Amino acid sequence: MIRKSRKGISPIIATVLLILIAIATGVIIYAFATGWVGSRITSSGPSSMISIDTASISYTNDDTKYNVTVYVRNLGATPVNISGLYLVDLSSDKVLGASTSINTQINPNQVAKISSNLTLVGNLTSGYSYQIKVTTTDGSYATTTVVYHK
Secondary structure (H helix, E strand, O other), X not given: OOOOOOOOOOHHXXXXXXXXXXXXXXXXXXXXXXXXXHHHHHHHOOOOOEEEEEEEEEEOOOOOEEEEEEEEEEOOOOOEXXXXXXXXXXXXXXXXXXXXXXXXXXXXXXXXXXXXXXXXXXXXXXXXXXEEEEEEOOOOEEEEEEEOOO
């Protein structure tokens, strides 16, 4: 039997080359995907961090108006713009009153007093808990619960 000489790469070297090509392709796809997904995540959500230090609800002499006062703290590293103040009935999750014309900027590590006379749908009941929600222009918010006493 006469053996013909074959020229080419050995099966082991061929397998190693295929594995290296697969790894390189995976690294390229991973780099593309993390860059694409990362840019989507960082640009779409709220970026500010606020908290409410204290809050109160007081009755005005008008049957449907109540003064809501909150002290809002900026916990983030950039200034935030407060855009809204809401009073919510906890038992029904119904917004009783809102002020969306607030335009107050709070610098990092600062506290601002936000106060607004809200015209409510009805009257508040003394001794009941209500939720106060403060929103920012980028969509983040903070809430606190306050018991109303007339």
